[in-house]
Amino acid sequence: MARHLVIGNGKLLVNLDRTGYIRDIYYPYVGQLNHVGGQYCRFGIWAEGQFSWLADPDWQFELGYIEDSLVTCVVAKNKRLGIELHINDGIHQRECIYLKRVVIRNQSDQPKRCRLFFHQDLMIDGTEVGDTAVYYPENHTIFHYKRSSYFMFNGASDEGGMSEYTTGIKRFQSAEGTWRDAEDGALMGNAIAQGSVDSTMCFQTSLPASGEKTVYYWMSIGQDLEEVKQLDRYVQEQLPEKLLSRIVIYWNHWLNRAQSDLGDLPPEVACLFRLSLLLVRTQTDERGAIIAANDTDILQYNRDHYSYMWPRDGALIAEAMSLAGYQSVVAPFFHFCAQTLSRDGYLYHKYNPDGTVGSSWHPYIVQGKRRLPIQEDETALVLFALWKDYMRHQVIELPQSLYSSLIRKGAAFLNGYIEESLSLPKPSYDLWEERYGIWTYTTASVYGGLQAAAFFTELFGDYERSDMLSATAERIKQGMLTHLWDEESGRFARGLVWRDHQWEKDMTVESSLFGIWEFGVLPVEDSRVQRTMEAIRSHLTIRTEVGGIARYTNDYYFQQSADIERIPGNPWIICTLWVAGYDIAVASSLQDLEEPRRTLEWAARHALPGGALPEQLHPLDGSPQSVAPLTWSHATFVQCVSKYTAKYKELSASGT
Helix, strand or coil, X not given: CCCCEEEECCCCEEEECCCCCEEEEEEEECCEEECXXXXXXXXXXXXXXXXXXXXXXXXXXXXXXXXXXXXXXXEEEECCCCEEEEEEEEXXXXXXXXXXXXXXXXCCCCCXXXXXXXXXXXXXXXXXXXXXXXXXXXXXXXXXXXXXXXEXXXXXXXXXXXXXXXXXXXXXXCECCCHHHHCCCCCCCCCEEEEXXXXXXXXXXXECCCCXXXXXXXXXXXXXXXXXXXXXXXXXXXXXXXXXXXXXXXXHHHHHHCCCCCCCCCHHHHHHHHHHHHHHHHCECCCCCECXXXXXXXXXXXXXXXXXXXXXXXXXXXXXXXXXXXXXXXXXXXXXXXXXXXXXXXXXXXXXXXXXXXXXXXXXXXXXXXXXXXXXXXXXXXXXXXXXXXXXXXXXXXXXXXXXXXXXXXXXXXXXXXXXXXXXXXXXXXXXXXXXXXXXXXXXHHHHHHHHHHHHHHHCCCHHHHHHHHHHHHHHHHHHHHHCEECCCCEECCEEEEECCEEEEECCCEHHHHHHHHCCCCCCCCHHHHHHHHHHHHHHECCCCCXXXXXXXXXXXXXXXXXXXXXXXXXXXXXXXXXXXXXXXXXXXXXXXXXXXXXXXXXXXXXXXXXXCCCEECCCCCCEECCCCCXXXXXXXXXXXXXXXXXXXXXXXXXX
């Protein structure tokens, strides 16, 4: 499961796999709707009577991006055909236009006649029912449509526009799709099909001996036929070559905000840092939703996907991007949260990119007892991230615009949702969405959220409210030290669970306890923090050649080994980087930074070809598990590099 190459502009997102096939097209929101749904938009070549799709095993690939941009750089080689393809894919920085350039290189000393075939397999608005694919003679294109979603496909070679086309039925009875029609090198020219349909188009060119030719292909997306015609005309007038160059230039300038002096970090870490900034941007809708992941292969396992905005993920991603200097990119996220906050002041489990409430597995009633189906840290961390952003950038207009709709309402909920007998937050679901109780991580986040709200209320002159929120935060801190610290084991408990009519400590070793110092409950120098973090390192390190840190002891999600002593769970990118963040925070000399630098190098080594970071890794072979790219993984890498760089400069200046 992976999407090796990802390109987007905040309202259109396209995912490609390791063969360069388009697997997902999200429009008009990042993450909603998916008009391909994980199917295969194939790409193939016919050369001198021989045909091959790029997914065939005789192709070899090099995947990547043009440096510091969201334009892909793919090399595909086929020795049997004597062909080498140099491919660039990009999405216009402003318009909903996808562009593809294919340079065909003849590796032989004989001329070749070549035909490129592009296959469009759409499920418009997420379903195959009621689609239409049609040839449009007015501008010699193919377009697909349903309701208010239109997709127009065109291209050009040195010999002109498409030479052949066809439309037809797919995945219905005996019909596989029009891509089968391409395999003899010719298309039958069917002009229209409706229902479950696809289309294929062809472009021809002649390659001189040891020479090359270029073919362009593009897709325009809009709400009606006139809009996509206008976008198609724009591509032809401006020329696809120039538009691709402008996309590269735009993203080069976009990265100018990113820190360039990264201390002693090696080039592969610096490269992944910049790419991570870009990939987080692709997963961020311009209307505010920061999407967890858009790899639909997860549907094979869960029958649901990651194309949601979890407020927790969004808050921590926003905090990382703000730290890296991208305040304007994440400001809409906070407005999104204000608009979706419940009447009672909490955020729901997760949201669709359009702001509607997403699917959930948290019940309202269990064994006859009602419960609030939330993860309280999600509300708290939005306030915490907003305060960190303000302290860093001093853009007071943002919190002022959110003071009544988000800050005060969210703070009121956190302030009142207290288990009075313990001076701790009431039970809610944990950050892994698996268990119900009072969790140390959640408690730390609520402390951070209340302190953030107290700072904001003081900032805006509401001193009585500020004092009240500060007092509640302090009471929670004392409750945490009293009930969640375990002297016998010398570390913090994961949390409290209700058993046999009393609260009991859950002493499972848990990586998320980094939040105790990250959210300001205790300083990182506190011995209780240090003993807890060392327990995490000791008990959750994967003792294989892959390495890394597991989420918690005996993590069942995509579990690959029953050897819990050696492999407590799969290594997660974020959990491994949390430990590196701790190492950076406690470092008192440049020598102390060697271990977190090695961790950053470890993360870079385990990126997929193309640079995507997965959620987790197989503990035995390091292959990606679950989704890729995971936005949280890339944002945590950005945060860790930013913290490392700051600490490196601090220690270098002091000569330690």
